[in-house]
Amino acid sequence: ETGVTQSPTHLIKTRGQQVTLRCSSQSGHNTVSWYQQALGQGPQFIFQYYREEENGRGNFPPRFSGLQFPNYSSELNVNALELDDSALYLCASSIDGNEQFFGPGTRLTVL
Amino acid sequence: GIQVEQSPPDLILQEGANSTLRCNFSDSVNNLQWFHQNPWGQLINLFYIPSGTKQNGRLSATTVATERYSLLYISSSQTTDSGVYFCAVGGGAGGTSYGKLTFGQGTILTVHP
Numbered sequence: 001e002t003g004v005t006q007s008p009t010h011l012i013k014t015r016g017q018q019v020t021l022r023c024s025s026q027s028g029h030n031t032v033s034w035y036q037q038a039l040g041q042g043p044q045f046i047f048q049y050y051r052e053e054e055n056g057r058g059n060f061p062p063r064f065s066g067l068q069f070p071n072y073s074s075e076l077n078v079n080a081l082e083l084d085d086s087a088l089y090l091c092a093s094s095i096d097g098n099e100q101f102f103g104p105g106t107r108l109t110v111l
Numbered sequence: 112g113i114q115v116e117q118s119p120p121d122l123i124l125q126e127g128a129n130s131t132l133r134c135n136f137s138d139s140v141n142n143l144q145w146f147h148q149n150p151w152g153q154l155i156n157l158f159y160i161p162s163g164t165k166q167n168g169r170l171s172a173t174t175v176a177t178e179r180y181s182l183l184y185i186s187s188s189q190t191t192d193s194g195v196y197f198c199a200v201g202g203g204a205g206g207t208s209y210g211k212l213t214f215g216q217g218t219i220l221t222v223h224p
Contacts, residue, residue: 031210033210033211033212035212037152041216042197042199042214042215042216042217043154043197043199043212043214044214045211045212045213048210048211050210055210056210056211058211088152090152090154092154092212094210096210097142097201097210098142098159098210099142099144099156099159100142100144100210100212101156102146102153102154102156103153104151104152104153105152105153107152
């Protein structure tokens with residue numbers, strides 16, 4: 001059974017650019033959630049996708065958007081990057097939003 | 112939204128000691144998970160425990176949902192137990208429900224040899 005995978009591992013962007021992060025969910029899981037973890041903090045919920053539709057959103061602006069594909073993999077897109085967007089981005093998959101399993105994360109640095 | 116408080120924020124132990132980490136939450140939940148975050152940032156699932164007691168080797172956890180707290184016990188600690196322990200709670204369960212996890216601030220555990 002393959003776990004949750006994320007790509008890329010690390011990414012460096014400059015302010016104002018756009019970035020796309022990718023997540024492959026664990027086999028059999030239909031729900032993907034995205035989290036942002038700033039240094040020294042707990043992860044913060046960005047949004048969740050269930051059956052290809054956004055199904056809940058945290059306190060993040062619209063420049064954070066996402067997609068879920070028919071195979072349940074997902075993308076997180078961030079437009080107009082700001083310095084404060086520098087963080088570890090974590091994706092988690094689950095069955096119907098229950099026990100969540102996390103990927104290794106993508107570390108984004110915005111210069 | 113749900114508030115999650117973890118205590119203590121920092122814990123320093125000698126190898127072989129036992130410890131208890133606490134998680135208080137402010138509302139009813141359908142999901143409670145304990146995680147260990149390794150130095151590379153990966154969140155490792157320890158327990159999925161919305162209620163009751165579970166044990167896995169040297170680790171065990173108890174959630175008393177009616178009193179809105181959960182405890183994680185680590186016995187005979189080892190240096191490899193070092194890292195950040197997070198409690199996360201959520202209200203989602205089944206169907207199109209909302210699977211948002213709200214995390215506490217974590218407990219930083221350091222185990223010295």
